[in-house]
Amino acid sequence: MGETQFTPGPWRVRFGNIGHVTAENGALVAKCQRLTSLCNLQANARLIAAAPDLYEALERVIKIIDDSSWCLKLTEERAALAKARGETP
Template identity: 40%
Template sequence: MSTEPKFTPGPWRDNPDGKHHELVGDGMWFAKLRWTVTGPRNSADARLIAAAPDLYAALRNIYEGNLGDEPWQANYDKIRAVARAALSKATAVGHSNLQGAA
C-alpha cells in the first residue's frame, strides 16, 4: 500500500458518558455516538468502532508481510498474535479467551 490512511490516527478509545459514546483519537474526541435504541450491543459496537485503527494496522501488516524476514509459514504464530491482539481490543475478550487462541 503506497499511501497513508486519511482517517484520524489511532489508537482510538471509547469514552462512554452514560448516554453517548465519545470516540477519542489523536488527543481529541472526533465522534459522538448516540444510539437510537439503547441496549447491550451499544458498548460492543462502540468498542468495535474504536478498534478500527488496530484492526486496520493488523491487516496492513499481514498484507505487507511486516512480520519478519522469514516466509509467512515461519511467522504463523506472530500473524496469529497480531490478529488476536486486534480482535481482543475489538471484542473486549482476553487474548486467551478468543476461540481458537493458542
C-alpha cells in the same frame, strides 16, 4: 500501500459520554447514538474505537503475505483498506 488520512489511533471509548470515541489527543472521532439499546451503543463504540488497530493489523498481514511466496490475491482485504483510505466509493 496508500497513505492514511484518518485521525491516528489509538482511539478510546469514553464512558463518561457514553458512545463517544476519542483520539489520543482528545479529538472526538465518533459519537454513537442509541438506536436500539445501551449494549448496542457500547458495542458500536468499541468497534469504531478498534478501527485504527484493525486497519494496522490488516496492513501487516498483507505485507507479510506480499513478502512471502504465498499466491494469494487478498482482493477483498486490499479493497477494505482502499475504502478506509477513501480511494474507492
